[in-house]
Amino acid sequence: MERVKMAEAESLETAAEHERILREIESTDTACIGPTLRSVYDGEEHGRFMEKLETRIRNHDREIEKMCNFHYQGFVDSITELLKVRGEAQKLKNQVTDTNRKLQHEGKELVIAMEELKQCRLQQRNISATVDKLMLCLPVLEMYSKLRDQMKTKRHYPALKTLEHLEHTYLPQVSHYRFCKVMVDNIPKLREEIKDVSMSDLKDFLESIRKHSDKIGETAMKQAQQQRNLDNIILQQPRIGSKRKSKKEAYTIFDTEIESTSPKSEQDSGILDVEDEEDDEE
Template sequence: AKRKKEAEIDRICSRHYGDFLTSVSEMLKLRGAASNLTTLVTDVHRKFNTTGSDLVQVVNELNAIQTERENARKLLQSTLQCKKISALMVKTKEQIESDDHYNAMRTIESIQTEAKLLQVKSMTACLDSWLPIAINKLLYGARTEADGFVADIREHVEVLGSTILSRQAHLNVGNATPNINNDSTAGQSQTAQSGRRGSG
């Protein structure tokens, strides 16, 4: 009975020892897999850090490009606006020189409207010095033209007045001559009638 009991104990121990060995073997395998997994995670983390740094760099570069593009857009807009105002300035000069004062005034109004939206300090300073000169030239030209127009009107009025007076005088002389003839005829008729009465 004792041997039987020892054999049973030995059998049970052998079985559990085998299970223990199997468990230890599996644990060693898991340890190796965990070690490989740790290495893999470390490698992934390293790659992610590298890729993340590259991604941050790319994002920063994109932001810089976006900023440059916005600055270029503003610069282009300002350049086109300055070009438009410069063309209007040249047009105003030509209109003033050709005595087209009304259209020159309208063009200056357009320049003043565009200048309110202008954000280029150098162009704004140029307009601040150019506009008063152009307006003074426009006023001087318009005043000179008006003075000439008034002088022409006066000259024509004087000529017209002289012509009217001359024609009126001529008409008065023409009307006076028939009256003199009528008066002479009437006098002769009265003399003849008086002579007839005396003879009778």
């Protein structure tokens, strides 16, 4: 009797152990069931465990079948909806493809127009930048042209002032341009040219003075003598009457002496006439 009870107890323990192993197999990842299966093969109830496992598999199959039967109509409806969606998706795909083809065809002209606009904008920016640079360079060119005109007309001192102004004020603002570098390199040559031309003009002037020194000296002596005679006549006249009368009489006496000593030139006559007019206005 005790043996029967012990056998039943062992059978219950074995069944409980098998149930625990089955729960572990159902709830554990397949990569981690190695130790569980080893415990089955280590025991002596391998056959009974396999029977219990087959029973559990059949139970799960029946549950799956029931669940599939319960959801079969929904599955069929879902498949039908998917087929409809597939047809609509194909239509939508065709519409998108057609729209894309039309868009690509119409967009080519737009792309060409945008490219032309881009080029125009680039040219506009380049033109604006060029105009700004030219406006910056224009005063330099004007000053250089003015310098050339002054050198051509032999206005040497204004030319030197213009050259100095150009060198220290205008050229540093545009020194990174090639033509400005050429101007800077040419400035010493221009200054030397102005110096040479000035010296040449000075030598010509001195040579002209040397050639006409006799006439210049004669004219200077005559004017000095006339001035001394005029001063002597004014000092010898008695201080009677108005100052205007004395001055006119002095001029009259001076004219008489001039006519008696030397012929009166047109320039002397003009000077006396101008002085008489000034006296009359007083």
